[in-house]
Amino acid sequence: MSETILEVSDLVVEYTTSTEPARAVDHVSFSLARGEFLGIVGESGCGKSTMLFAIAQLLSPPAQLVSGSVIFKGRNMVELSGSALRALRWRDYSVVMQSAMNALNPVKTVAAQFEDAMRAHGQKDRAAIRARSREVMALVSIDAVHLRSFPHQLSGGMRQRVMIAMALLLSPDLIVMDEPTSALDVVAQRSLMVQIKELQRKLGFAIIFVTHDMSLVGHFSDRLAVMYAGKIVEMGPTRPLFAAPQHPYTRGLLDSFPSIHGPKVALSGIPGAPPDLTAMPSGCRFRPRCSAVMPRCAEIEPDLYPSGETRSRCLLFDRRAA
Amino acid sequence: MRYILRRLGFFLVTLWAAMTVNFFLPRLMPGNPAMAMMARFHGRLNGDSLHAMEVAFGVNSGESLIAQYFSYLGNSFTGQFGRSLTFFPQTVSHVVFSALPWTLGLVGVTTIIAFILGTLIGMVGGWRRGGLFDSILPPLFIILSAFPYFWIGLLSILIFSISLGWLPTGFGYTNGTVASLSWGFAWDVIRHAVLPAATIVVTSIGGWILTMRNNMIMTLNEDYVRMARAKGVSSARIMFDYAGRNAILPNLSGFGMSLGLVVSGAILVEYVFSYPGVGYMMLQAVLNEDFPLMQALFLFLTLAVLLAILVVDGVTVLLDPRTRGRT
Amino acid sequence: MSAVTSDRPRRSPAGLRALRSLGRAILGNRKAMVGAILLAICVVMAAIPGLIAPGDPNAEVFMPGQGPSAQNWLGTTSYGQDIFAQFVWGARQSLIIAVVAGLFSTLLSALIGVTAGYLGGMADGLLSMLTDVFLVIPAFPLVIVLAAYSKGGGNLMIIAVLVLTGWSYGARQLRAQVLSLRHREFLTAAKLRGERNWRIITHEILPNMVSLLVANFLGASVYAILTAAGLQFVGLGNVNTNSWGTMLYWAQNNEALQSGIPLWAVVPGLGIAGLGGAFALLNYAFDEISNPVLKPVRRRKARLTAQGKAP
Numbered sequence: 001m002s003e004t005i006l007e008v009s010d011l012v013v014e015y016t017t018s019t020e021p022a023r024a025v026d027h028v029s030f031s032l033a034r035g036e037f038l039g040i041v042g043e044s045g046c047g048k049s050t051m052l053f054a055i056a057q058l059l060s061p062p063a064q065l066v067s068g069s070v071i072f073k074g075r076n077m078v079e080l081s082g083s084a085l086r087a088l089r090w091r092d093y094s095v096v097m098q099s100a101m102n103a104l105n106p107v108k109t110v111a112a113q114f115e116d117a118m119r120a121h122g123q124k125d126r127a128a129i130r131a132r133s134r135e136v137m138a139l140v141s142i143d144a145v146h147l148r149s150f151p152h153q154l155s156g157g158m159r160q161r162v163m164i165a166m167a168l169l170l171s172p173d174l175i176v177m178d179e180p181t182s183a184l185d186v187v188a189q190r191s192l193m194v195q196i197k198e199l200q201r202k203l204g205f206a207i208i209f210v211t212h213d214m215s216l217v218g219h220f221s222d223r224l225a226v227m228y229a230g231k232i233v234e235m236g237p238t239r240p241l242f243a244a245p246q247h248p249y250t251r252g253l254l255d256s257f258p259s260i261h262g263p264k265v266a267l268s269g270i271p272g273a274p275p276d277l278t279a280m281p282s283g284c285r286f287r288p289r290c291s292a293v294m295p296r297c298a299e300i301e302p303d304l305y306p307s308g309e310t311r312s313r314c315l316l317f318d319r320r321a322a
Numbered sequence: 323m324r325y326i327l328r329r330l331g332f333f334l335v336t337l338w339a340a341m342t343v344n345f346f347l348p349r350l351m352p353g354n355p356a357m358a359m360m361a362r363f364h365g366r367l368n369g370d371s372l373h374a375m376e377v378a379f380g381v382n383s384g385e386s387l388i389a390q391y392f393s394y395l396g397n398s399f400t401g402q403f404g405r406s407l408t409f410f411p412q413t414v415s416h417v418v419f420s421a422l423p424w425t426l427g428l429v430g431v432t433t434i435i436a437f438i439l440g441t442l443i444g445m446v447g448g449w450r451r452g453g454l455f456d457s458i459l460p461p462l463f464i465i466l467s468a469f470p471y472f473w474i475g476l477l478s479i480l481i482f483s484i485s486l487g488w489l490p491t492g493f494g495y496t497n498g499t500v501a502s503l504s505w506g507f508a509w510d511v512i513r514h515a516v517l518p519a520a521t522i523v524v525t526s527i528g529g530w531i532l533t534m535r536n537n538m539i540m541t542l543n544e545d546y547v548r549m550a551r552a553k554g555v556s557s558a559r560i561m562f563d564y565a566g567r568n569a570i571l572p573n574l575s576g577f578g579m580s581l582g583l584v585v586s587g588a589i590l591v592e593y594v595f596s597y598p599g600v601g602y603m604m605l606q607a608v609l610n611e612d613f614p615l616m617q618a619l620f621l622f623l624t625l626a627v628l629l630a631i632l633v634v635d636g637v638t639v640l641l642d643p644r645t646r647g648r649t
Numbered sequence: 650m651s652a653v654t655s656d657r658p659r660r661s662p663a664g665l666r667a668l669r670s671l672g673r674a675i676l677g678n679r680k681a682m683v684g685a686i687l688l689a690i691c692v693v694m695a696a697i698p699g700l701i702a703p704g705d706p707n708a709e710v711f712m713p714g715q716g717p718s719a720q721n722w723l724g725t726t727s728y729g730q731d732i733f734a735q736f737v738w739g740a741r742q743s744l745i746i747a748v749v750a751g752l753f754s755t756l757l758s759a760l761i762g763v764t765a766g767y768l769g770g771m772a773d774g775l776l777s778m779l780t781d782v783f784l785v786i787p788a789f790p791l792v793i794v795l796a797a798y799s800k801g802g803g804n805l806m807i808i809a810v811l812v813l814t815g816w817s818y819g820a821r822q823l824r825a826q827v828l829s830l831r832h833r834e835f836l837t838a839a840k841l842r843g844e845r846n847w848r849i850i851t852h853e854i855l856p857n858m859v860s861l862l863v864a865n866f867l868g869a870s871v872y873a874i875l876t877a878a879g880l881q882f883v884g885l886g887n888v889n890t891n892s893w894g895t896m897l898y899w900a901q902n903n904e905a906l907q908s909g910i911p912l913w914a915v916v917p918g919l920g921i922a923g924l925g926g927a928f929a930l931l932n933y934a935f936d937e938i939s940n941p942v943l944k945p946v947r948r949r950k951a952r953l954t955a956q957g958k959a960p
Contacts, residue, residue, distance in 0.1 A: 058548050061451065089554030102545040107567050107642055116563075117553040150643045166553075332781065339782045343791070351798040461680050464933050468871060468925035470878050473897070473918030480906045480915075536936070579784065579818065586789025590879050594901075604790060605883055608797040616797060623790045631785065 002033035005173055005206060006055075011068035013047070013054045015277075016061070022277035024050040024063070026230035034173065037200060037207045039221035039238070041214045041253075043274055047230040048210045049178050055208070056095050056176055057085060073173070090117050093174040094167040099183050100159030104151035110162055111147035117169050136165040139199060157188040164196065168203070176208045181216065193220055215257055218242050226250050229275050229285040236310025246307035247314050248290045284315065292316060325645065329635055333628045338395075340624040344617045345394050348379050359613050362407060375404035375614055398621065407612035414618045417603060425599030428515055429588040432522040439523075440530025441573060447531065448538025448569070449561045460535065463528035471587035475521040475594035482517060489517050492596035518595045522587065533576060537569040544568070567641060574638050578631040585623055678938060684930030691924050694740035706734035706891060714910050724912050727903040735896055736916050742892030743924060746804055746877045750811040751870030751928075757812060758819030758865060763858075765820070766827025767850060777824065783817035792876060796885040803887040807880055811873045819865040826861050830854055860935070867932035874925045893917035 013025035024047040032038055040048045054065050057077055070077040073092060080088065097103040105113055114133045123129055134144045140161040151159060160180055167175050177196075181189040197220050200207060211217050218224065218238055225235040226249065234247040245251045252270040259265070272289040281287055283298040290297070296315055305317035360379060377385070377393040385393070397403070403414035447459070482489050493514060541547065542565055550564045589601030596602065600619060607615035639645050694701060711721060713729040723732035765776035795810045830836065839853050855862075880886050881894025884902075888895050900906075900914040 053548075056552060058552055060543070060548070086554040086556070089552055091554070095549065095552040097545050097549060099545065103549045105546045105550070105564050105568070106644060108563070116550070116555050116559070120554045120556065120559075152644050332778075335778065336782045336785050340786055343786075343794075347794065347798055460933070461683065461930060464680075464929045465922065465926040468875070468929045469922040470875050470882075470918060470925075472879065472882060473914075473921065476897075476901075476906060476914050476918065480911050484906055532933075582785075582787040582789065585787040586792075586876065586879065589789055589793075590882070593883060604793060608793055609884065611797070613797075616794060620790045620794050623787050624785075627785060627787050 002035060004031045005034050005073055006032035006208075007069075007071040008032075008055060009069045009071070011051065011054060011070065012066045013050050013059065013063060014066050015050075015063050017278065020278040024230055024277060025054060027068070028227075028230075028232055030225060030232065030235060032174070032206055032208065035200070035204050035206055036223065037197070037209065037221045039217035039224045040208060040210045040227060041212065041217060041224065042227035044212060045274055045277075046227045048227045051227070052176050052178050052208065052210050056093065057089075058095065086120065089120075090172065091121055091170045092172055093176065094170070094172045096160075096163050096167050096175060096177040096180045098179040100156070100163045101151060101183075103163060104159065106151055109148055109150055110154075114147070114166055114169060117166065121170060132169060136168045137162075139168060140165045140195065157184055157192070160184060160188075160192060161195070164192075164199070168199070171203065172205055174206045174208070176210075178210050179212070180209075181211070181213070189216060196220070214253055226253070229280065230277065231285065231313060232304065233286065233313040234307070234310055235304070240309035244308060246310055246317065247312040248292050248316075249286050250312075252289075252291075284313075286314075325639075326635075329632065333632065336628060337621075337625065340621055341395060341398050344398075344621060345378070345391060348613065359407070359611055372404075374402045378404065378614065378617065403618040404614040406607070406615040408606055408610045408615060414615050417615060418600065418618055418622055421598055421600045421603045424597060425588065425592070425601060428518055428592075428597060428599060429522065429584070429601075432519045433526065433584050433588075436523045436526045437530055437577060440527040441534045441570060443527075444531040444534025445538055445561065445566050445569065448535040448542065449565070451539070460532055463532055467525060467528035467532075469525060470590070471521060471525045472590035472594045474525050475518065475591050478517050478521055479594070490514050492594075493598065514595075514597075518591050518597050521591050521594075525587065526584065529580070530573070534569060534573050537572050538565055541565045541569040571638065571642055574634055574641070578634045581627045581630050585627060678934045680930045680937070681934035684927045684934060687923050687927035688931070691740050691744050691920075691927065694737050695744040696741075698738045698741060702731070702734040702737040704731075704734060706730065706738040714908060716910065717912065723916055724910055726899065726910065726913050727905070727908065728899075732913055732916060735891065736893070736920060738891050739893045739896055739917060740920065740924075742804065742890055743874065743877070743894065743921065746808060746811075746892070747870045747874045747924065747928070750808045750815065750873035750877070751866050753808070753812045754815040754869040754873070755819060755862060755866045757816040758823055758869075759855075759858075759862060761816065762820035762823030763827050763850060763854065766824040767831065767846075767854070769831075773824075776820075780817050780820045780824070783814070784821060788814040789876065789879065792880060793883075793885065796880060803890065804892075807877050807886050808873075810880075811876055815869050815872050815876075819869060822865065823858065823861060826858055827854060830857055864932055864935055867928045867935065870928045871925050871932070874921060874928070878921045893920045 008031070009029045011025055011028045012023065014021040014023050026047075028047075028051055030038075040051070042048045050059070050063060053059050053063070055070050055077075057065075057070075057080070059065055065078060068078070072088070075088075077085070077088070104110075108116075111130075111133055114136070115129050118129050118132065123132075133147055137144050137147065142158060142161055142165065146154060146158070146162070151162075154162065160183070163180070181192055184192065193216065196207070199205075209217055209221060214224075214226075221238045223236065224238045224241050225232050226241075226247065227233065228249050234241065234245065234250045241250065242254065245254050249270070252268070255268050256270070258267060270289055275281055275285055275288070281298075283296075283300055284290070284302055287293050287297045292314075294315065300315060302313050302315045302318060304311040304313050305319070307314070307317040360375065373393075374397045377390045377397065401415045406412055406414050406417045409417050479492075490513060546568075547560060547564050550560045555564070585601070588599070589604060591597070592599045592601035593605050600622065604616060604619040604623070606612070607619060698706075707730060709729040711725045711729045711731060713725055713727050715721060715725045717724045721731045721733060723736065726732060726735070761776055761780060765773045765780070791814050792810050795813070796806065799806050836849065836853060839849050844852070877886070877892075878894040878897065881888075881892060882897045882901065884898050886892075886894060888898055894917070896917040897914060900917070903913075905911060905913040
């Protein structure tokens with residue numbers, strides 16, 4: 001059993017609006033072991049990216065971390081600030097964002113942006129900086145001559161890999177990735193994922209991978225968490241979750257993907273739309289769209305109950321109500 | 323490289339357009355104002371100056387319109403604008419060039435100061451959200467920027483000149499003193515420049531602060547700023563290097579656009595303070611129906627704006643690698 | 650996975666919904682409130698000056714050069730006119746010039762900008778070149794030149810000159826907006842439905858540009874107010890009309906500041922600043938309303954709890 005490097009407890013993130021605050025992350029808790037690949041999937045607007053940025057302490061107004069704790073390698077990140085937080089950043093955990101075109105400073109070269117990260121952590125020797133820059137570029141199979149390029153001069157796939165190279169600069173224990181493949185075509189997506197998995201195997205860092213593409217992450221992750229309307233609705237090891245999804249939402253998601261082999265099946269989606277974060281349905285939030293809804297679902301908000309090899313937030317698995 | 327060529331081409335077109343406006347306007351306006359004006363020169367002009375004025379205004383000339391037009395263009399490029407009515411018998415070029423240093427000194431310097439200062443303040447203001455800077459100062463600056471330049475000038479004369487007697491009420495230097503390269507004269511000039519300079523800075527800085535603040539706020543939402551935070555880069559560095567350097571770019575292009583406003587404000591400030599710069603001359607020319615001087619100044623101001631835009635373009639290319647073209 | 654949403658932006662029915670939400674937005678934004686109040690005051694002064702300051706404002710019946718008194722709230726001019734009456738009656742001209750010039754300027758900007766953006770190609774190239782040339786040529790000198798040749802022109806001349814020099818900035822913005830809209834799918838869909846070009850422009854493109862058009866109008870009005878004031882101040886307008894700019898002209902010509910009746914010069918300047926400020930505030934608030942990121946930030950104290958266990 002690997003040691004736990006990240007423990008998220010009861011995390012709540014709200015967006016202040018001109019009316020009610022919108023709760024984007026509603027009491028989310030999970031833990032992450034060293035070297036583990038955790039995938040977080042969900043529809044657009046379910047709060048997964050917000051949660052990721054909350055964990056990385058990168059929220060900005062109008063988003064606010066309201067309560068909860070994020071214990072990373074024994075320290076509660078929520079309580080850290082200023083130089084203590086900055087020391088942790090990039091060295092112990094780093095971030096890969098969705099669009100490299102937006103995440104890279106357009107007026108600085110790749111080398112300069114690498115240098116920024118290293119200098120911020122006390123590395124002043126120019127030769128060492130250059131050496132490490134070349135090292136990480138080699139890790140992602142990009143020619144070191146591109147260190148002198150500006151972001152707009154690189155192709156989309158190269159930019160994403162540059163971001164990953166940058167994330168590896170200080171050999172962090174955790175890399176959080178926010179939909180890093182969404183901006184790429186299918187072939188580039190797969191090759192990037194293979195490369196990420198390969199690097200993880202070689203260097204041993206843990207990954208939290210946020211995406212809406214369940215089938216993509218399902219091939220590479222160790223564990224999966226499915227989010228809906230700010231809460232985790234099902235979580236567990238990837239294979240069993242894929243093979244036998246328990247929560248009606250997860251079932252609906254997986255049923256939306258056609259299978260390449262097997263008989264032709266009529267596609268079923270999930271009717272309706274995700275709820276307004278400022279006006280949630282009472283009881284279970286998935287209730288209006290659920291095919292297995294019961295009268296109880298409107299009254300009681302379910303917890304995460306064990307459901308076979310996974311855990312699901314659904315009253316179907318509540319053993320106490322026999 | 324192609325970009326620069328295209329810009330130069332554009333500038334030539336604009337300059338040509340300004341000359342053409344100068345050429346056709348007096349001919350199109352009802353009442354043929356040029357005729358009346360030329361009559362006042364009657365008998366006092368000859369040679370090149372006379373010819374320059376004739377082609378500029380189409381009076382007494384036996385040539386065809388096209389010939390006049392090209393003569394006019396040629397004269398303009400060689401700086402022959404005839405003689406000034408107001409400052410007769412000085413040539414127009416002479417008047418323009420003697421007024422130039424005053425304007426460059428006053429307007430040029432203060433505009434740059436206002437831009438740099440305003441941008442810095444706006445950058446810091448956009449960086450620190452919340453508090454005074456966010457809620458009270460922006461509306462204050464908005465209202466301040468709606469005050470007519472010249473009125474602020476009048477107010478400052480009222481307060482600092484008439485009531486308090488600290489500073490002179492106008493002109494570039496004390497009447498009667500001879501221009502010299504001495505400290506005494508320099509101090510005199512500075513004393514006379516304080517109020518006009520302050521007026522310009524106070525009224526124009528508000529706009530820069532506000533636009534930079536807004537740009538900064540928009541830039542701070544960009545992913546690369548978040549990325550810089552994630553990398554643990556220090557706040558100061560993020561503010562300057564990541565946010566500031568990107569936020570200033572739209573401001574720079576805005577600077578070019580707003581030069582027209584700067585020029586207008588400067589003209590009026592010079593007028594209020596009787597400051598012997600290009601703007602003051604222009605208004606004197608208008609009020610005296612000294613069309614040759616007026617036309618030349620108009621061309622000249624256009625040229626000045628174009629040059630300033632060229633400089634701003636150069637700075638933009640320096641700061642933004644995306645404009646440097648494909649490698 | 651989520652339902653397919655159409656690309657078509659929402660349109661307000663007959664503008665009524667837009668008006669209501671506009672009202673709500675103004676009430677919720679302090680800057681907009683202040684701006685609206687200032688504007689309202691000016692409008693009232695312009696509409697019913699006779700009720701606020703009855704009598705002929707140009708009547709030279711008082712003791713000249715007096716300071717404020719019970720009879721003349723703001724004192725009198727060198728000619729013995731009541732400054733307060735002059736101020737109130739002057740609002741009308743200044744407001745009219747501002748609004749009319751702003752309106753026509755915006756119309757011209759829209760015409761040229763939208764046409765350039767929509768048609769593209771040669772037409773766009775030529776119109777853009779025209780726009781850029783007018784943009785770069787410094788406006789006030791051009792205004793002065795135009796005014797100088799057409800001497801003795803009244804407000805009509807001023808408005809014409811303002812429109813001629815003020816349209817280019819808006820045209821550029823509007824063209825950029827049209828260009829970004831042009832390739833959106835809902836336009837292609839409209840074309841496929843067989844809508845004719847002019848219908849596409851008026852029914853599909855323009856409603857999406859309303860916010861930019863309003864912002865343009867407000868900005869053009871500020872430009873108009875300040876530039877008109879400047880023109881009148883140096884005497885290039887009709888100095889016998891009653892407006893704040895001409896008040897300043899007469900005040901300057903009679904050395905109001907030096908003669909101890911500074912209010913003659915100060916008050917109309919305040920009026921211009923107030924009116925210009927009103928438009929500018931509304932513009933800024935409008936910016937904030939359509940882009941909430943720019944709103945002032947109110948910090949909430951985050952409540953941090955001790956660590957809990959996962960359920």
